[in-house]
Amino acid sequence: MTVSFKGKSPSRRAFLKGAATAAGALATAGAARAAGDPLITEVQPWASGFGDGVDETPYGLPIKFESDVVRRNVEWLTADTISSINFTPIHALDGTITPQGCAFERHHSGAIELAKEDYRLMINGLVDRELIFTYADLERFPRVNQVNFLECAANTGMEWAGAQLNGAQFTHGMIHNMEYSGVSLRTILEEAGLTKAGDLKDKWIYVEGADASSNGRSIPMEKALDDCILAFKANGEALRKEHGYPVRLVVPGWEGNMWIKWIRRIEVTDAPVESREETSKYTDTLADGTSRKWTWVMDAKSVVTSPSPQSPITHGKGPLVITGLAWSGNGAIKRVDVSRDGGKTWAEARLAAPGQKMALTRFYLDIDWDGSEMLLQSRAMDETGYVQPTKTQLRAVRGLNSIYHNNCIQTWWVKESGEAENVEVS
Amino acid sequence: MLKYLNSLTAITLATMAIATAADAGPFGLGRAATSDEVAAWNLDVRPDGSGLPVGAGNVEDGDVLFADNCASCHGDFAEGRGNWPKLAGGVDTLDHDDPLKTVGSYWPYLSTTWDYVNRSMPFGNAQSLSADEVYAVVAYILYSNDMVEDDFILSNETFLDVEMRNADGFIIDDRAETEYAQFSAAPCMENCKAEVEITMRALVLDVTPEEEDAEAAAQEQSAPVSKTKAEAPAAAAPVVVPVQESALDPGLVAEGAKVFKKCKACHQVGEGAKNKTGPLLNGIAGRAVGTIEGFRYSKSFQELSAEGAVWDDAALAAFLAKPKAYAPKTKMSFAGLKKDSDIAAMIAYLKSVSP
Structure with missing residues (x-):
C-alpha cells in the first residue's frame, strides 16, 4: 500500500483544542470567585433576543458546533472517491443508533439517484412465478422492524500488519447500526413461490444492485429465509441515497458487501454465481497462499470509542467515562471486559442495555482516573461463548495478508496528558 | 394530480397482474415478469459458462479495445496505473507479504472476469461493450497474464478450455473448526500476562488524515460571505x-x-x-x-x-x-x-x- 498522506496527528489537534477549553474554564473559575461566571452573571444574547423561527431548516442538520462529527475518508486507500469508502465518526457518537447522515459509505460506482417511481424489483430463476414488484407493491406486504449493525468486511483491515491509523473512526468506523423497516425477504420469496426450487438446502439466491457496478452476491437460501429484510426505511425515515435508496437488502450479522444497495434483482439458483465480490474480493488469503471464501459472518468484536486518539481526555484526573461499542454477527453480546493495562487485568464493563442479536451494544466503565498512563483495551463475548481474540491469536491462524475480518482486540495508549495513540502491545 | 395518476396506473397494472397470473402468490402482489425483461437483467455468468451469450473475440481486437476503454486506469498491459486495480502479474505471490491478486494470479473462475467486464465495466460507462467486444477484452486480459497465445480466440465454445491458475486456491470458510474452539476459552481476568510492552505505534507511520476542527468549520459556516470575497x-x-x-x-x-x-x-x-x-x-x-x-x-x-x-x-x-x-x-x-x-x-x- 502506498502511503501518500502525511498529516498532523488528529489526537494532538483534538487534545490542544480540548486543553485550550480546559484552560479557559480554569481562568473563568478564577474570575468566578471574585465576580461570578459572566456566562451566568451577564445576560447573554441567546437569553435576550430571538432564536431561529420554526421552518428555518425544514430538515434540520446538526448545530454548527458539531460540524466536525462527520464521515471522513482516507485518500490513499483508493484511487478515487467513486469506488471508495469513508468512515463513521464513532469516536464522537454515543448510544447505539448511527444517524444516517454520518453513517459510513462504500460505493463501487458512486451513490446513484434512483426514484421510487423508477424502482423495479425482479425475482427470477427457480421460482414458481417470475415477478416484478414496484416500490408501491413492496409497501403493501406485512412489514418488520429490525435493528442491525452493518460492518464492512474490511473494517480494521489496515491494521493487520501493524498499528497504522490513529483514530477509532479510521480503525473501526466502517460500521453503522440502524433500525430498519421493510419486508422480510422470506415473504417476497414465498410470494414468488419456492416449490419449483425443490429441496431448499442446496439452493442459493443471487442478489444484485441497480447501479453501474452491478454489485452482486450469492447468499445461501437458509440465510435468505432466516432474517434478511428488504429495507426501505432506516431510523424511521427513507434510506439515504448513499445507503441504497429506495430499497436495500439487510443481511444481519454478515459482511456489509452482501447488503445489496438499490437492489433490483433476486435470482433463485442451484449454485453460487462466484461474482467478482465473492472471489477476487472479500476472500481472505492465509499465510500459505490459500484463501478462505464464503467468510460471511462478522465475528464478535469491540472497540473503546472514548477515550481514543480523536477523543482524548482533556479534564485531567478524576471521574472518567470509558465507553465503546461491541457487536457479533453470531448473536447477542453477553459481556464486555475492559483492561487498562494492556491485557494484564480485566474488569467487566456495564452494558447500557442487554445485547440484541446482530446489533451494536454500548458499554461503559466509569472510573476514577489517577492520571497515570493506560493501555486501554476492550474484549467482547457473545452468546455462543466466543471471546474476541488478540491480534497475535488471529495472526497465528491467518498470517498478515487476510485484509478482511480483522476482529482483534484494539489497544489505545492513553498518556498522562490525556492524549491517546493507536498502538500494538506484546 | 400527477402522483394520483401514477398511483392509478400502478393499481391498474397490479390488477392486470392478478387477473393474468393463473397462480398468484399469497398476497397476489407484483406482476409476471416478461421474458424480455428477465433477459435484460438476468446477465450473470456461472463458473460452468452458463449464462454466456454466443460470441467470440480475439486477442488482437481485445488489445485495441483495451487501449480505448480500459488502459486509462488499468494500464496498456493491464499492469494497472496508480491505485487502480492491476489485472495482470503477481503469479506465485499469494504466500508473500502483500500478494498481488490479479486475474492471472488469483481469480479462480474465468466466468467472473467475463461477467464483471460485461456488467460493470468500463468504469463510468458500464454495459457499453457488445458480447464480442467483451470476449475480445477478456481474451486480451488472459494474454496479458501469459495464459493464452496471441492468436487465441475466446468464445462461448473455447471458454471452458482456459485454465485458471488459482482455481484450486480456495477453501470454504473454516473458522468454526479452526478458530471458534480456541477463541472460546473462559477469559482470563487477573495476572493474564507478566509484561506488557508497546511493540508498534501508529504515529510512527503518521498516515492518518488530518481533521478540520469544529471551530474552524463553524467559522467557515457562519462566515461564508467573507470567505468567498477573500478568494475572489x-x-x-x-x-x-x-x-x-x-x-x-x-x-x-x-x-x-x-x-x-x-x-x-x-x-x-x-x-x-x-x-x-x-x-x-x-x-x-x-x-x-x-x-x-x-x-x-x-x-x-x-x-x-x-x-x-x-x-x-x-x-x-x-x-x-x-x-x-x-x-x-x-x-x-x-x-x-x-x-x-x-x-x-x-x-x-x-x-x-x-x-
Whole structure:
C-alpha cells in the first residue's frame, strides 16, 4: 500500500483544542470567585433576543458546533472517491443508533439517484412465478422492524500488519447500526413461490444492485429465509441515497458487501454465481497462499470509542467515562471486559442495555482516573461463548495478508496528558 | 394530480397482474415478469459458462479495445496505473507479504472476469461493450497474464478450455473448526500476562488524515460571505481570457462544480492540480488542445494539437457531449454529458477555474 498522506496527528489537534477549553474554564473559575461566571452573571444574547423561527431548516442538520462529527475518508486507500469508502465518526457518537447522515459509505460506482417511481424489483430463476414488484407493491406486504449493525468486511483491515491509523473512526468506523423497516425477504420469496426450487438446502439466491457496478452476491437460501429484510426505511425515515435508496437488502450479522444497495434483482439458483465480490474480493488469503471464501459472518468484536486518539481526555484526573461499542454477527453480546493495562487485568464493563442479536451494544466503565498512563483495551463475548481474540491469536491462524475480518482486540495508549495513540502491545 | 395518476396506473397494472397470473402468490402482489425483461437483467455468468451469450473475440481486437476503454486506469498491459486495480502479474505471490491478486494470479473462475467486464465495466460507462467486444477484452486480459497465445480466440465454445491458475486456491470458510474452539476459552481476568510492552505505534507511520476542527468549520459556516470575497481575487485573475470571468453566472458555476463530480475520478482542477488518469484542467477554456506538459495524449489529441485546435466553447461542448465523436481515440472512457444544461454548467465551471 502506498502511503501518500502525511498529516498532523488528529489526537494532538483534538487534545490542544480540548486543553485550550480546559484552560479557559480554569481562568473563568478564577474570575468566578471574585465576580461570578459572566456566562451566568451577564445576560447573554441567546437569553435576550430571538432564536431561529420554526421552518428555518425544514430538515434540520446538526448545530454548527458539531460540524466536525462527520464521515471522513482516507485518500490513499483508493484511487478515487467513486469506488471508495469513508468512515463513521464513532469516536464522537454515543448510544447505539448511527444517524444516517454520518453513517459510513462504500460505493463501487458512486451513490446513484434512483426514484421510487423508477424502482423495479425482479425475482427470477427457480421460482414458481417470475415477478416484478414496484416500490408501491413492496409497501403493501406485512412489514418488520429490525435493528442491525452493518460492518464492512474490511473494517480494521489496515491494521493487520501493524498499528497504522490513529483514530477509532479510521480503525473501526466502517460500521453503522440502524433500525430498519421493510419486508422480510422470506415473504417476497414465498410470494414468488419456492416449490419449483425443490429441496431448499442446496439452493442459493443471487442478489444484485441497480447501479453501474452491478454489485452482486450469492447468499445461501437458509440465510435468505432466516432474517434478511428488504429495507426501505432506516431510523424511521427513507434510506439515504448513499445507503441504497429506495430499497436495500439487510443481511444481519454478515459482511456489509452482501447488503445489496438499490437492489433490483433476486435470482433463485442451484449454485453460487462466484461474482467478482465473492472471489477476487472479500476472500481472505492465509499465510500459505490459500484463501478462505464464503467468510460471511462478522465475528464478535469491540472497540473503546472514548477515550481514543480523536477523543482524548482533556479534564485531567478524576471521574472518567470509558465507553465503546461491541457487536457479533453470531448473536447477542453477553459481556464486555475492559483492561487498562494492556491485557494484564480485566474488569467487566456495564452494558447500557442487554445485547440484541446482530446489533451494536454500548458499554461503559466509569472510573476514577489517577492520571497515570493506560493501555486501554476492550474484549467482547457473545452468546455462543466466543471471546474476541488478540491480534497475535488471529495472526497465528491467518498470517498478515487476510485484509478482511480483522476482529482483534484494539489497544489505545492513553498518556498522562490525556492524549491517546493507536498502538500494538506484546 | 400527477402522483394520483401514477398511483392509478400502478393499481391498474397490479390488477392486470392478478387477473393474468393463473397462480398468484399469497398476497397476489407484483406482476409476471416478461421474458424480455428477465433477459435484460438476468446477465450473470456461472463458473460452468452458463449464462454466456454466443460470441467470440480475439486477442488482437481485445488489445485495441483495451487501449480505448480500459488502459486509462488499468494500464496498456493491464499492469494497472496508480491505485487502480492491476489485472495482470503477481503469479506465485499469494504466500508473500502483500500478494498481488490479479486475474492471472488469483481469480479462480474465468466466468467472473467475463461477467464483471460485461456488467460493470468500463468504469463510468458500464454495459457499453457488445458480447464480442467483451470476449475480445477478456481474451486480451488472459494474454496479458501469459495464459493464452496471441492468436487465441475466446468464445462461448473455447471458454471452458482456459485454465485458471488459482482455481484450486480456495477453501470454504473454516473458522468454526479452526478458530471458534480456541477463541472460546473462559477469559482470563487477573495476572493474564507478566509484561506488557508497546511493540508498534501508529504515529510512527503518521498516515492518518488530518481533521478540520469544529471551530474552524463553524467559522467557515457562519462566515461564508467573507470567505468567498477573500478568494475572489485569485479566482478572478485570469491571464488568457480576462473578459469571461466577470460574465460567469455564479449559479451556473456552482451547478458545474456539482457536475464535475463525475470527472473527479480522473481529472484534477484548482490549486495544486496534477495530471492523474486524465490531464489537469486548470485554465482549459481557451487553451490549445493537447498541451498539458507531462500528459500522454491519445492519437486523436496529438492530431488535434498538431492542427492547432483550441478549447473554445464549441469544442468543449462537442467533446463533453460525445467524447468519442470529437476525439475518436480518446482514452477517456466517460460516455459524455447527456443534458445541454450540464454541459453549459460544466463549461462555466471550467472557466471559473484559475489557470
